[in-house]
Amino acid sequence: MxxxxxxxxxxxxxxxxxxxxxxxxxxxxxxxxxxxxxxxxxxxxxxxxxxxxxxxxxxxxxxxxxxxxxxxxxxxxxxxxxxxxxxxxxxxxxxxxxxxxxxxxxxxxxxxxxxxxxxxxxxxxxxxxxxxxxxxxxxxxxxxxxxxxxxxxxxxxxxxxxxxxxxxxxxxxxxxxxxxxxxxxxxxxxxxxRAYAQGxxxxxxxxxxxxxxxxxxxxxxxxxxxxxxxxxxxxxxxxxxxxxxxxxxxxxxxxxxxxxxxxxxxxYREIDSAKKDIGRLKLQDILRKDYKQWDEGGQKLGISSVVKSIDFQQRKACVEAEAKSPNKAYLEALENFAKESRLDLYVVMTTSTSSTGDFQRELLVWAFNERTISAARKFATKASEELGLEDWHLADNTIEEYNGDNQWRKVWWQRNVQHSRKRVAPLIREAMT
Ligand SMILES: [Mn+2]
Incomplete structure (x- = not known):
């Protein structure tokens, strides 16, 4: 029925x-x-x-x-x-x-x-x-x-x-x-x-x-x-x-x-601007808002998709932690998120609009053990051309490639902006197997 x-x-x-x-x-x-x-x-x-x-x-x-x-x-x-x-x-x-x-x-x-x-x-x-x-x-x-x-x-x-x-x-x-x-x-x-009401x-x-x-x-x-x-x-x-x-x-x-x-x-403009209006959310909620997680051969991968740039997130982290260094505060926030979700590999993908009005993407990859370090490096080499990966820095702001105490971290511009998590996630998962 x-x-x-x-x-x-x-x-x-x-x-x-x-x-x-x-x-x-x-x-x-x-x-x-x-x-x-x-x-x-x-x-x-x-x-x-x-x-x-x-x-x-x-x-x-x-x-x-x-x-x-x-x-x-x-x-x-x-x-x-x-x-x-x-x-x-x-x-x-x-x-x-x-x-x-x-x-x-x-x-x-x-x-x-x-x-x-x-x-x-x-x-x-x-x-x-x-x-x-x-x-x-x-x-x-x-x-x-x-x-x-x-x-x-x-x-x-x-x-x-x-x-x-x-x-x-x-x-x-x-x-x-x-x-x-x-x-x-x-x-x-x-x-x-159906019974009709009066009138x-x-x-x-x-x-x-x-x-x-x-x-x-x-x-x-x-x-x-x-x-x-x-x-x-x-x-x-x-x-x-x-x-x-x-x-x-x-x-x-x-x-x-x-x-x-x-x-x-x-x-469209009303719904779209509401979607981007995440300024009043806490950074941890921003990272959690559009988040997916996978188990790949016993290793846990998490990918946050964020509609604001890394620069924006750094400033947000700095204000929330009442810290001096936006960069340090941001990385601490990411590490906390990854630890709470018990991740072996954490990825943040951002979308934003540049000062000249261009749609842009950033990609941050952070591996937390030997296995995911090698997977992350493999992904970076193999996917570099398809995704158009280019070392990331701004005029007055960089996140250096980091390699130490069983961790590896790197940030890129992803110049081939047509690829969303729908493509990036399978590429990373493939490198993990
Ligand atoms: Mn969909």
Missing amino acids: PLPRTSLRGFLAYAKGALRTAIDSSQRITFVIGNESADLDSMTCSVLYAYLRSMVPPHNAFSQLYVPVTNIPSSDIQMRPEFLALFPYANIDSSHLITLDDLPDLSIIQSKIRPENTKWILVDHNALQGQLGKIYAHRVGGVIDHHEDEGEVPQDTDGEPRKISKSGSCTSLVTEYCRQAWDLLSGSALSPG ESLSDDSTVIKLWDAEMAQLGLASILIDTANLQSRDKTTELDTWAVEYLEAKVMSCPKLSAGFDRSTF
Whole structure:
């Protein structure tokens, strides 16, 4: 039985409650979960997919409800100002998102949610990492992703997608996959038995449906626009992204309540500047905000992706530590982060805009033992040309290459700026094996 059509707000509230009931009474649950960095793309992919599939399920759905999980504790939502800027457009707030806090504690989750009662659909990643992965990886039964295929999801996903292909935003792939379901929903009336309030009639249904569609469409649009720089990034934008933006924008524009006030570029600028507005976050939170971690042959790799330059982070570290040397304060902060996460290899990738307006990337690699030192050096040699690595320094600021007490550290400009963590992470992981 499909779920009756409702708003995103109504759906998330319902799903949260139904999840609790399902856990308490050992019912089957289908989770739709994004990656551990929990960026905008991961969040909107899981929400869009779960919403549309719950209302237009495949004939052999594992459970009636698809529950979208944002792969972070609820408190971490506050570290994502772009989420907070976007929520009003979808008529929801932080409390509506379903996060790790809505699942039983990871140390006891296995006894509360038995693996055989679950099915996991991965969006915006294709290997379930961390503690959840240890327990539930063998229950993954579908994927839509735009990262390199790690070969972990079975080929036969029976009724659910196994779609891994290139696109600027994974949300474009989800939009494409769910298009028929969505069009079906947009075209059908609300549930036939629905009781109408006084003064309300059947014709009001279409106004309501258009508003709900537009709210969902804005949610999806935000991710695609952020991931493709408003379709202006030549390296990232694919034809599918352009199609998806047109498709979603049309849904916004056919909603009389929202169309007049909607301008795509203004919308993009608002979400984008919110994303970069991380000045009031602590440096440790900035490093944690867009962070991914892997276990590679018993060695732990962590990569932070930061939307501010190293120079900015150094000044921030200096102020926070009330220190004299920005450089020293920064390195101490990085070392603390790496120690707390028990990393053997820590990488920081930055994006920023130069004083002349150019998009630029920096790459910092810090190895903490013999094995990762040799892996890091191997990576630096092998990937140098592809990534366009160039020794880093500013006019009055350098971080010297460091080699001593079982550590190695180096910083570069990454001149081939088209390569994000999506490419850099596989290169480093390859060097670690
Ligand atoms: Mn993505």
